[in-house]
Amino acid sequence: MLDKTDMEILNLLTKNSRTRWQEIGDTVHLTGQAVKNRVERLEKSGIIETYTIKINPNKIDKKVTAFITIFMKTTEHLAFQKYIRNKPIIIEAHRISGDGCYILKAAASQDEILEFLDEILKYGNYKINLSIENIK
Incomplete structure (x- = not known):
């Protein structure tokens, strides 16, 4: 406790x-x-699982932070999860309930984001929101 x-x-x-x-x-x-x-x-006790760092994407030439909701059109969830685990532009990935199947946080150049969006179309459709300010 x-x-x-x-x-x-x-x-x-x-x-x-x-x-x-x-x-x-x-x-x-x-x-x-x-x-x-x-x-x-x-x-x-497992309350603290790991220690991490927070990288300022603007300092390493990663200009855009995007939140991408994935709407799977295939049942290949394991293949999709393996794919996103190997994508360095994906900072966080969560399987969600509600609107969509996954939400991804990506930090990359605009061109890298566009390339990634083209690639994920084989798994499903997406909705993207771009961060305009990091508050916390």
């Missing part, structure tokens, strides 16, 4: 997973060692 301190630690790590234990401890009123112990417990 998570307590308020665990939630505060998770919130701080979500903002920056490289924050030092002591710095987190100063914020949540624990020692750095106590924070380390809590984080290890959260890792072992």
Whole structure:
């Protein structure tokens, strides 16, 4: 069971997973060692699954962030999933309920996005929304 301190630690790590234990401890009123112990417990219990980085697409020449909803016209879901796992422009991919079958987040140049859209037509149709500002 998570307590308020665990939630505060998770919130701080979500903002920056490289924050030092002591710095987190100063914020949540624990020692750095106590924070380390809590984080290890959260890792072992599966609450913290992995640590990631957030890349600024504009700094690496990836100019467009697109959210693409896929409407499958084939039953080849496993082939589609394998295909998108191997596409470096896909940052996130989720199978969804409701409007569509999958939602993908892509970051790439406009030309790369267009090429990708042409390629996925063999699996289904799509709807695309382009990000105009990253708020969080």
